Amino acid sequence: QTVVTQEPSFSVSPGGTVTLTCGLSSGSVSTSYYPSWYQQTPGQAPRTLIYSTNTRSSGVPDRFSGSILGNKAALTITGAQADDDSDYYCVLYMGSGIWGFGGGTKLTVL
Amino acid sequence: EVQLVESGGGLVQPGGSLRLSCAASGFTFSRSWMHWVRQAPGKGLVWVSHINSDGSSTNYGDSVRGRFTISRDNAKNTVYLQLNSLRAEDTAVYYCASDKGYAFDIWGQGTMVTVSS
Numbered sequence: 357q358t359v360v361t362q363e364p365s366f367s368v369s370p371g372g373t374v375t376l377t378c379g380l381s382s383g384s385v386s387t388s389y390y391p392s393w394y395q396q397t398p399g400q401a402p403r404t405l406i407y408s409t410n411t412r413s414s415g416v417p418d419r420f421s422g423s424i425l426g427n428k429a430a431l432t433i434t435g436a437q438a439d440d441d442s443d444y445y446c447v448l449y450m451g452s453g454i455w456g457f458g459g460g461t462k463l464t465v466l
Numbered sequence: 467e468v469q470l471v472e473s474g475g476g477l478v479q480p481g482g483s484l485r486l487s488c489a490a491s492g493f494t495f496s497r498s499w500m501h502w503v504r505q506a507p508g509k510g511l512v513w514v515s516h517i518n519s520d521g522s523s524t525n526y527g528d529s530v531r532g533r534f535t536i537s538r539d540n541a542k543n544t545v546y547l548q549l550n551s552l553r554a555e556d557t558a559v560y561y562c563a564s565d566k567g568y569a570f571d572i573w574g575q576g577t578m579v580t581v582s583s
Contacts, residue, residue: 357528390567390568390569392567392568392569392570394511394570396511401561401573401574401575401576402503402511402561402570402573403573404566404569404570404571404573407566407567407568407569407571408567408568408569411567413571443510445510445511447513447569447570449568449569452525453516453523453525454513454525454527455501455513455516455568456513457503457510457511457512457513458510459510460510460511
């Protein structure tokens, strides 16, 4: 069974840029997987950031951007802020009515 | 206001059943695909189930297929998740979410299900 992969943790300095990735244990991610990204802070429901690879959800600042980098989907945060300190999850549509979450990346801003 | 509100969570014994509800408002529910996603304590998000707009097509994750059933009532703007044969590993916060472009769009606040004797 193909697994969706993410870096377990990442750190970035305030004002810095960080790119989180979302891959597959077997194969390459393309736009056909409709990659999407979510932000979650402890005790809160997830918040949708990006869908269909690179479309920002309503109200999401443009310092969050999505793309395909090589064989992975990517979420780039430009000008990181303290409140970006969160867990980030990617989701891929695996086809045949099945969706898969990555394990999540814990981003620390310090 | 666009929102989803889950209810029906609680404490249930192993092998028991529970029905979760998710009431939608502020958007055209009858045209929206819907999902359930869960998160065990201290763990990541896991997709559980999907239903299309008229309820004619449903899909499930491997860990719940055959035990959980998703359904909807478009007249009541509500999607349901029937949980049967519950196990300790089903303990989680259950979120409903609407679909947009094969992604999750609007999220509810979640309802906690605890499976324990």
